[in-house]
Amino acid sequence: MADNAARKATLLRYVERFNAADAQGVAALYADDATVEDPVGGQVIAGRDAILAFYRHTTSLGARLEVMAPPRGSHGDAAALTFSVHVRMEGRPARIDVTDVMTFGADGRIRSMRAYWGPDDLHFV
Amino acid sequence: MADNAARKATLLRYVERFNAADAQGVAALYADDATVEDPVGGQVIAGRDAILAFYRHTTSLGARLEVMAPPRGSHGDAAALTFSVHVRMEGRPARIDVTDVMTFGADGRIRSMRAYWGPDDLHFV
Numbered sequence: 721m722a723d724n725a726a727r728k729a730t731l732l733r734y735v736e737r738f739n740a741a742d743a744q745g746v747a748a749l750y751a752d753d754a755t756v757e758d759p760v761g762g763q764v765i766a767g768r769d770a771i772l773a774f775y776r777h778t779t780s781l782g783a784r785l786e787v788m789a790p791p792r793g794s795h796g797d798a799a800a801l802t803f804s805v806h807v808r809m810e811g812r813p814a815r816i817d818v819t820d821v822m823t824f825g826a827d828g829r830i831r832s833m834r835a836y837w838g839p840d841d842l843h844f845v
Numbered sequence: 846m847a848d849n850a851a852r853k854a855t856l857l858r859y860v861e862r863f864n865a866a867d868a869q870g871v872a873a874l875y876a877d878d879a880t881v882e883d884p885v886g887g888q889v890i891a892g893r894d895a896i897l898a899f900y901r902h903t904t905s906l907g908a909r910l911e912v913m914a915p916p917r918g919s920h921g922d923a924a925a926l927t928f929s930v931h932v933r934m935e936g937r938p939a940r941i942d943v944t945d946v947m948t949f950g951a952d953g954r955i956r957s958m959r960a961y962w963g964p965d966d967l968h969f970v
Contacts, residue, residue, distance in 0.1 A: 724963040761921025788914040789927050792944045793963025796886025800944040800961040802914050802927040819917045819925040819944060821961065836925040836946065838849040838918025 724793030727824050731791045731801045734830075738785050743775035751829040758835035783807035797831075798823045809844070817841040849918030852949050856916045856926045859955075863910050868900035876954040883960035908932035922956075923948045934969075942966040 730749055737745035750756075750771050757764045758774070765774055784806045792800045798821060805816040818837040825831045855874055862870035875881075875896050882889045883899075890899055909931045917925045923946060930941040943962040950956045 724965050760919040760923050789929075790942055792927075792942055792961040792966055794885040794961050795963060798885050798961060799963075800925075800927075800946075802917075802925075802944060804914075817915055817917055819927060819946075821925075821944075821946060836917040836919050836923060838920060838924075840849050841917055 724799065726828050727793060727799040727822070728791040730824070730828060730830065731799055731820075731822065732787070735785045735787055735801070735803065738775070738779060738783075741779040741782075743772060743779045746775045746779070747772040749830050750833075751825050751827070751831050754829070754831050754833070756833045756835075758833065759837050760834050781807055796823075797825075809842070812844050815843045815845050817843070849924065851953050852918060852924040852947075853916040855949070855953060855955065856924055856945075856947065857912070860910045860912055860926070860928065863900070863904060863908075866904040866907075868897060868904045871900045871904070872897040874955050875958075876950050876952070876956050879954070879956050879958070881958045881960075883958065884962050885959050906932055921948075922950075934967075937969050940968045940970050942968070 734746060734749055747768060752768050754771060755764050755766045756771055756774060786804045788802045788804060800819060800821045802819045805818055807814055816837055818835050821834045822830050823832045859871060859874055872893060875893060877893050879896060880889050880891045881896055881899060911929045913927045913929060925944060925946045927944045930943060932939055941962055943960050946959045947955050948957045
């Protein structure tokens with residue numbers, strides 16, 4: 721099983737590839753049958769094609785992720801990252817406060833991503 | 846259903862009661878049949894008595910929680926909080942980096958808590 725250090729490196733690589741607007745690079749971090757629930761309580765998308773389309777869309781918005789604290793591991797197959805998303809919405813600068821929780825497969829790829837943010841975590845700044 | 850603002854207030858109340866070493870006050874934030882998995886991947890404890898005993902132990906260590914970013918809500922019944930635990934271990938000052946994810950019942954009480962931290966999130970400082 722991939723260890724915590726490898727999982728955390730993948731989380732930071734996720735941020736780096738996202739901020740480079742490299743949707744393909746982000747999607748490549750996921751297992752083929754992975755799931756994404758962003759936000760938690762919203763629709764779950766599944767599979768690499770749907771996940772690539774999701775990141776093609778989100779990276780096209782010019783969003784930038786700012787890491788707020790070092791990634792956290794676990795005593796299982798999960799890790800968490802807390803960050804803010806800086807993006808323009810409705811022509812105005814905005815910030816969305818998010819915590820992602822990811823689980824990982826034995827090969828170190830992301831099996832699931834759940835993004836914790838609610839309507840009141842979107843702030844116009 | 847309790848809203849995100851109420852859930853976030855409960856997370857901050859959790860920190861406040863924990864830092865006051867008020868195990869009873871922390872446990873009172875939980876539903877009677879709640880579960881605690883701390884750390885994620887470790888043993889799950891269930892029920893108010895077990896949870897009270899857990900916080901009696903952890904608050905007795907003189908630990909102090911430092912919030913690292915505003916709590917995050919969700920579009921469901923969950924919220925997340927990222928913090929550091931300052932505590933003495935083996936006679937030395939230490940810090941444990943943690944993200945808690947909690948789910949809440951309709952009455953606003955915590956139904957489940959999962960604490961994301963791994964062996965390498967414990968730092969002697």
